[in-house]
Amino acid sequence: MKITSKIRLIIALSLFFFCISFARELPISSPEDVGMSSEKLARTKSSVQALIDDKKTAGASIIVARKGKIVLFETFGMMDQKAKKTMQPDTIFRIYSMTKPITSVAAMMLYEQGKLKLDDPISKYIPNPVNTMIKCIR
Numbered sequence: 001m002k003i004t005s006k007i008r009l010i011i012a013l014s015l016f017f018f019c020i021s022f023a024r025e026l027p028i029s030s031p032e033d034v035g036m037s038s039e040k041l042a043r044t045k046s047s048v049q050a051l052i053d054d055k056k057t058a059g060a061s062i063i064v065a066r067k068g069k070i071v072l073f074e075t076f077g078m079m080d081q082k083a084k085k086t087m088q089p090d091t092i093f094r095i096y097s098m099t100k101p102i103t104s105v106a107a108m109m110l111y112e113q114g115k116l117k118l119d120d121p122i123s124k125y126i127p128n129p130v131n132t133m134i135k136c137i138r
Contacts, residue, residue, distance in 0.1 A: 010081035
């Protein structure tokens with residue numbers, strides 16, 4: 001399965017906001033210390049930079065954390081093109097309709113932990129509301 005640059009950006013931003021939601025400092029580590037590849041992370045950075053160079057987005061922030069340690073945290077491009085302000089690590093983003101990417105990241109995490117199997121019927125995780133109501137009435 002090929003992951004496009006936009007999907008990588010969405011995943012990276014989702015992880016960024018997910019990590020920030022814990023409101024604690026994470027230690028910084030090298031990618032290899034937590035089982036990741038510096039070379040592959042560099043490809044992610046070049047993909048995001050390409051989006052900025054192609055003027056598909058003005059700016060972006062990437063954070064990648066694994067095993068409770070940050071292995072990549074970088075900013076790219078501009079936070080305000082008119083004022084010529086560069087993106088900063090503490091730039092605040094307006095986000096709209098982020099339910100799908102956040103839910104997707106949560107599902108991927110559950111899959112990695114073995115708590116979600118792709119072959120299981122959806123009814124295993126989301127019960128039929130009609131059957132639930134009938135059980136409550138009885």
